[in-house]
């Protein structure tokens with residue numbers, strides 16, 4: 506379905522075409538007409554499905570048709586990164602309609618407090634906020650939500666995991682009862698259903714499921730500190746001839762070189778491949794790997810999607826990918842064409858919560874195996890979100906287009 510079939514405002518269509526959006530994703534196709542019609546919504550969908558545009562476009566459409574007073578829409582989300590990302594998308598879509606927006610999140614330097622205070626008391630079309638920071642403003646007594654028409658909860662399950670439930674309920678208690686509520690969550694455990702029942706009225710339901718790893722893959726994990734990882738890989742593959750072709754995945758291209766050098770020092774034939782290499786060099790590296798002249802290839806996620814190499818016996822996730830879909834893609838490099846393969850993930854303490862979420866999304870618990878004795882103790886399994894998730898930690902500054 507194309508965006509011009511939704512009967513959206515011309516100015517929004519112009520922004521969409523400018524941003525290169527042509528066809529609606531499945532969640533957009535299902536959600537946009539329902540939201541335009543005023544229904545509450547509960548959607549099970551994770552990042553990468555296009556859910557942000559699914560909830561923002563109908564809101565901007567209404568704003569383009571009818572000037573709002575006060576604060577029209579509140580988007581609550583768990584982290585500063587997500588708040589920034591959502592607000593950037595709003596700025597892009599609203600480029601021609603002129604709707605105003607602000608992101609409010611913890612961990613900033615406080616210099617924008619007065620701007621935030623003015624927006625929250627005098628009004629702005631859309632506020633995107635993390636619950637903790639918004640509560641800090643509410644407690645000061647000037648936040649005015651009496652004109653709110655749309656409440657959107659994004660990544661609701663993560664907000665509950667982070668202990669934001671009471672903050673969210675308190676925020677909602679300051680709003681009028683008559684409003685449209687949209688609820689997005691990557692997973693739908695009973696506690697999420699229970700919570701959504703408190704907020705939503707006869708919601709339209711959408712479930713966008715993610716693909717899961719093929720049945721032939723043996724998936725395992727180790728809980729390790731970063732400084733144990735290279736020795737662990739060595740212990741896993743040393744003298745194991747059945748692992749003839751191995752891919753090691755890294756979430757960042759900066760780490761690729763370190764991993765390559767660490768494994769070279771252990772005596773392995775290994776090459777790194779990332780978007781830093783010229784196309785010709787990449788092809789050369791891949792050709793050597795395919796011909797089995799190189800045993801280990803170290804790659805980033807960007808490359809994991811495109812590479813079609815058969816007969817990979819072992820995938821090692823040097824770290825936990827940011828998205829469940831990337832995990833599925835990485836693991837999918839092995840056991841292709843109904844052969845069996847092994848996928849091993851190395852999980853440091855910072856990645857445990859992320860891995861726990863991936864397990865929920867793919868609906869299976871991956872066994873956590875004991876480290877070989879000579880590596881020493883590894884960390885304990887702890888699935889609580891780390892403190893730094895609350896404030897994010899080094900997110901990009903939002904760009905302003907106007």
Ligand code: AMP
Pocket residue numbers: 525526527528529530533551552553554555556557558
């Ligand atoms: P989200 O799931 O909302 O985080 O979106 C994932 C990414 O897909 C974002 O970078 C969006 O800009 C992009 N995106 C979402 N919907 C579309 C679409 N219909 N066409 C092209 N890109 C899209």
